[in-house]
Amino acid sequence: MARAKLTPFSKLLIVALILGGLYFLITKFVTNNPDAKEQIEKLTSKDKEGKTKEGYKDVINIGVVTWGGYAGGQYFNEGFKANTDSRFYKDYGFKVNFEVIDDFDASRDAFKNGSIDLMWATIDAFPTEVEGLSQYQPQVVFQADWSRGGDAIVAARGINKVSDLRGKKIAVAPMTPSHSFLIWLLEASDMTTKDVQLVEVPSAIDAADSFKSNTVDAAVVWSPDDADCVAKVAGAKVLESTKNATHIIADVFVSKKEFVETHKEQLQDLYEGWMIGASELNSSDSNKRKAAKILAEGLSQPEDFCYDAINNVRLATHGDNKDFFGLNPSYSGVTGEDLYNKMKVKYNNLGYSTAGAKSWRLLSTKDLVNRTTLSGNSHNAEQQKQFTAVDETLEKKESLSSKKVSISFRTGEFQLDENSKQLIDLQFTPIAKAFANARIRIEGNTDNVGNRASNIALSKKRAQSVADYLEKEHQMPHNRFIILGNGPDKPVPGCERNQNADCKSKNRRTDFELVVD
Known part of the structure; x- marks a missing residue:
């Protein structure tokens, strides 16, 4: 009996039916087996160049506290727990898990025993704990935020x-x-x-x-x-x-040197994704609202609390990180190295030993930031506050604080010499940069030698010369300064009569005051 031959179309149809059936069975199996789905996605995950991710840790564990400054990463992760909806997973092929550890000692124990790969810290307080972590060779890998009201x-x-x-x-x-x-x-x-x-x-x-x-x-x-x-x-x-004290508390993430060296590319991907998340939050209130929902669930806090927490920080962008790590030569503000070194001295002077705190160069890695390229305005560094023109109200407004710096001028002169500039840099400039959102009232004062009117005019010129120096040398905004010349009218207590040379010297001073708008 002759056998019927299959036409080419029939063969194609049979192959299609077989493939369709296999697809149906595989899809059903994967749907009913989440572990299998995860393994298939893992095997087929690609990086941006289309290559399979190799050598990446499946899950990076990050220790955090109840704070709004980590929202960039948590928002990009679509939650606190490791998940396949995360953009870290979809874009870079690995998962991220945020562990909330509000107890400080417990967070450090988790870092030491390897339960978390990155831990939170603030650069201002970090000098006090570096020695206790020395065997792990901690590395500051990126900045997450500046506290701004938190x-x-x-x-x-x-x-x-x-x-x-x-x-x-x-x-x-x-x-x-x-x-x-x-x-x-x-x-x-x-x-x-x-x-x-x-x-x-x-x-x-x-x-x-x-x-x-x-x-x-x-x-x-x-x-x-x-x-x-x-x-x-x-x-x-x-x-x-910290709405006014803008550059004192900087949240960063720290990892062990060994982990940085073995997972540098993965950490760079983590940093890049985090910065994208931060830039999207900084530029969109609706994104902040979405992030607040994520934080509310992850922190077990009310949504309004979490929204306010996000607004009480400056989420650091890629540009901010370049400034923080000293990679922007034109930046004249506070860097991580500045803050770390200053606080190392301040805590040590108060009796909290920081002798074991290593140098910033050994404690930080710039590679993640330096090798990352993110363009667009949303990734730029934060700009200085723009102050309105000074009016009479600000001239008379009570200051929050006042710091006296004795700047010596030659008789009848108002130009700063090099010693005076150094004195300003040491005693006042760091404060001015730390409280970047506060105005600075500079009051020039004299003793009672000479004509009162001339002394008032001279003292104002001296105050203005200080402001001019801060504006030119440290790029501080022109309208930030309130300039007053008191002449002999505001002597220090106890020296009202300028009764001796010591009192006259004390009265020849410059007062720096922080004034809040």
Whole structure:
């Protein structure tokens, strides 16, 4: 019996049916077996050049605290837990898991035992713990944010400026960002922590509780505890916050040197994705709202709390990281190295040993930032605040703090010499950069030798010469300065009559005051 031959079309149809059937069976199997789906996606995941990712850790574990400054990474990850919807997974082929570890010691233990690959830290307080981590060769790999209102000092009724804190009880968690903030704030008013009564507490949350129980006069707290303290303590106020003290508390991520060396490309992908996430949040309120939902679930906090937490920081962009790591030669603001070195000295001077804190060059890696290319305005560094023109109200407004710097001028002259410039750089410029959103009132003062009107004119020229130097040498905005010439009219207490050479010398001074708009 003759057998019927299949036509070419029939053969094609049969092959199509077989392939369709196989596709149906595989799809059904994968749908009902998530592990199989994950393995298939892992095997077929590609990087941006179309190559299979090899040598990448399946999941990077990152230790964080309840804070809004890490939102860029959590938003890009589409959540806190490792998941296949994450853009880290879709774009780079690996997952990211955020572990919330609010207990400081527990977070450091997790870093040491390898439970987390990256841990949070703040550069201001990091010098106090570097020695204890030395065997792991910690490396600062990128900056996540600057605190911009997330840290504040609340004060009781009657405390209206920093000098009013003298002799008062202040609750603070030692060797933390809160402590760093207090150190800078007191220095801006010619004070140290020895001029106040420190009440040491375990955390900023405990500091807020101490204030609300009326056991201290002031406390350094985190947002939103500042608002809660003001609401619950009659007459209380936020004395100052990092809205003005813009460049004191910098959140960074730290990894072990061995991990950096073995996972450098993966960490660069992590950094790139994180920066893309941060740029999208900085440029879109709707994206911030989406991120707030993610944080609300991951932190078990109200959504409004999380939205405010995101707005209380400056999410660092790629441009900000280039500035932070000193990769932008035209940048004249605060770098990570500046802050680390200054705080190493400040904590050591207060009796907290930082002798084991290694140099910044050995502690940081610029490679991730330096090898990354991200273009567009959203990735640019933050610009300086633009101040409005000075008016009479600002000239008379009470200052938050005042720092006296004795700058010597030759008789009848107002030009700064090199010694005066160095004095300004050492004693005031760091404060001016740290409190970048506050205005600076510069008041020139003289003794009573000579004509009063001439002294007033001369003292104003001297104050203006200081402002001109800060504007030209350190690129500070012109409208930031409030210039006053007091002549002999504001002598220091006890030297009102200029009764001797020492008093005359004290009265020939320049006062720098921080004034909040």
